[in-house]
Amino acid sequence: MKKIIVAIDGFSSCGKSTMAKELAREAGYVYVDTGAMYRAVSLFCIQNGWMTDSEINAKELEKHIHSIRIEFKTNAEGVSETYLNGKNVESEIRSLEVANGASRVSTLGFVRRELVRQQQFMGVEKGIVMDGRDIGTVVFPMAELKIFLTASPEIRAKRRMDEMTAKGETVNYEDVLANVIERDDRDQNRTESPLRKADDAVVIDNSSLTREEQRGILRTLFAERTL
Numbered sequence: 001m002k003k004i005i006v007a008i009d010g011f012s013s014c015g016k017s018t019m020a021k022e023l024a025r026e027a028g029y030v031y032v033d034t035g036a037m038y039r040a041v042s043l044f045c046i047q048n049g050w051m052t053d054s055e056i057n058a059k060e061l062e063k064h065i066h067s068i069r070i071e072f073k074t075n076a077e078g079v080s081e082t083y084l085n086g087k088n089v090e091s092e093i094r095s096l097e098v099a100n101g102a103s104r105v106s107t108l109g110f111v112r113r114e115l116v117r118q119q120q121f122m123g124v125e126k127g128i129v130m131d132g133r134d135i136g137t138v139v140f141p142m143a144e145l146k147i148f149l150t151a152s153p154e155i156r157a158k159r160r161m162d163e164m165t166a167k168g169e170t171v172n173y174e175d176v177l178a179n180v181i182e183r184d185d186r187d188q189n190r191t192e193s194p195l196r197k198a199d200d201a202v203v204i205d206n207s208s209l210t211r212e213e214q215r216g217i218l219r220t221l222f223a224e225r226t227l
């Protein structure tokens with residue numbers, strides 16, 4: 001069977017990472033969550049006091065961009081976790097504060113160039129499933145399988161709210177929906193590599209698909225591309 005690169009792009013909270021992780025496990029591929037890399041840069045800024053509500057100290061960040069080391073390690077349960085300069089930051093990077101910061105640092109060209117370089121390096125041997133916003137358009141324009149995953153903002157807000165409630169957080173649906181819409185807007189309208197569907201990507205709208213239906217579609221596409 002041919003080893004390929006699978007690029008999964010789409011809006012936030014569409015279930016990209018669940019889909020990508022499952023496929024990687026079934027295929028024996030490496031899974032890379034590129035959103036976690038932008039989140040790690042955001043956390044690095046917050047830790048250094050370079051991010052306030054109104055601005056990012058881009059000058060300092062640019063000076064130190066090469067001292068940010070991001071790695072993924074698999075834990076005892078077989079789950080991939082994010083490390084920033086040797087420290088496990090998997091749960092820290094999932095906060096709303098870090099997510100909002102990630103959406104802001106991801107608009108900076110020098111941040112994108114550095115992370116894209118690292119991502120391309122991870123894919124040199126293929127056998128990789130990578131999810132993000134620009135994987136099929138910028139990181140791996142030659143990927144053999146490109147998926148553009150989407151769902152309505154209301155459905156994504158509801159899913160995100162369920163996740164947060166399950167973690168014991170108290171959240172308001174209207175706030176979560178407003179945050180989803182704000183991040184969509186920033187992802188789609190930034191100058192540097194805005195989120196857009198690659199011309200040869202397959203669109204999957206999972207608003208009304210079951211997990212099993214989605215899995216079936218992806219398995220078929222993967223089988224066709226690896227023949």
Ligand code: DC
Pocket residue numbers: 012013034035036038039099102103104106131132133134135183187
């Ligand atoms: O997928 P996520 O929510 O973990 O991503 C965090 C932020 O990083 C999000 O605002 C979009 C941005 N991002 C990006 O610009 N390019 C990527 N390849 C992945 C994420």
